[in-house]
């Protein structure tokens with residue numbers, strides 16, 4: 001019997017593919033840092049029974065409708081805004097993501113950005129490497145404290161709660177805003193629910209972990225930044241399109257807010273000449289929220305298990321449709 005065909009859209013370590021290789025004919029795009037061109041993706045999708053995809057691949061209706069034998073799309077991310085879920089579901093294609101295994105690593109990264117931005121870590125490290133350090137100074141590269149401040153978490157899912165746990169260790173006051181209230185987190189983390197504008201007004205650190213949906217698109221707009229404290233630091237580890245970047249640039253230039261730590265952008269990769277990258281109060285990272293070797297291996301293994309299960313007629317571990 002012919003084995004099902006699976007296409008993987010980026011190079012993954014061979015050891016994560018052992019199980020998948022046993023049950024399927026697997027082809028992998030050979031590059032780690034180069035996206036599959038659209039025409040190749042279309043051609044592969046037309047013949048694939050399963051696809052293992054990256055958050056940077058766009059799986060829209062045009063592509064899904066041509067994938068006549070496709071049964072499963074396993075996205076190597078917890079977010080799945082790159083996939084037209086409604087079309088996939090209408091076509092009977094199961095979409096899976098990789099939640100849980102990346103929660104702590106992504107929360108670590110969010111907290112690193114809080115610390116790096118507040119304590120001017122990148123600027124200070126460059127200062128030393130560029131040979132600018134002549135003498136110790138009382139206020140040389142002095143930043144803002146993180147401990148005992150107020151953190152406002154927008155998007156209190158699993159990663160939001162993990163950020164709150166870290167914030168608790170820093171003796172921070174924890175506010176959150178979410179579609180649904182989280183009574184357990186309110187008790188265990190002493191987190192207070194606030195409406196969006198109240199959270200913005202009261203927080204020293206506003207952390208966006210919001211997934212990209214019709215409701216969250218552009219929610220951090222000019223009005224939102226104007227509600228924040230002048231000393232506030234904005235952190236985004238969710239999705240870039242939750243932010244109106246022109247409003248963020250304006251807020252930083254006019255000192256409406258004090259700084260930003262960004263792992264995600266409206267357009268990725270961000271243009272190296274982008275105004276946000278020209279500001280010293282901005283720490284920018286290349287969407288590495290879950291990028292520890294251990295976590296990426298677990299994500300790849302989970303994505304493969306989801307495909308194996310579907311192709312074997314079993315339930316996937318982490319379906320989103």
Ligand code: DGY
Nearest residue numbers: 077078079288289290
């Ligand atoms: C994801 O997996 O969706 C996040 O962006 C983690 O980086």
